[in-house]
Amino acid sequence: MVAAHYTGLRAHLLGKGTGHKPHDLVIADLCHKCHYQFDVGGGGATFEKKIDKSEQFLFNVVKTLIRRIDQGVITIEGMKDE
Numbered sequence: 001m002v003a004a005h006y007t008g009l010r011a012h013l014l015g016k017g018t019g020h021k022p023h024d025l026v027i028a029d030l031c032h033k034c035h036y037q038f039d040v041g042g043g044g045a046t047f048e049k050k051i052d053k054s055e056q057f058l059f060n061v062v063k064t065l066i067r068r069i070d071q072g073v074i075t076i077e078g079m080k081d082e
Contacts, residue, residue: 003027004035006061008054028060029067 006014006026014022030038038057045053068074 001029001031002035003064004030004038004057006057007038008057009050010054025065026061027064028057029064030060 004027005011005016005021005024006028007016011022011026014026016022028038038053065074069076069079
């Protein structure tokens with residue numbers, strides 16, 4: 001698994017720019033094949049496919065954040081255990 005920075009439609013709103021990746025909280029744990037597909041794959045895709053790809057990436061970002069909180073890698077002050 002690799003930590004892949006978000007490359008979707010709103011990446012520029014999360015810090016992405018020339019020579020800059022989005023914020024380090026906006027990453028998804030992906031295998032190398034999936035990382036490549038999100039970064040490079042699907043060239044020339046329709047806008048609808050780009051929206052779908054962006055949403056899929058964001059879903060994986062959320063899953064990664066939840067997993068890291070559950071594992072104690074990320075802690076949130078004042079957060080109660082369920």
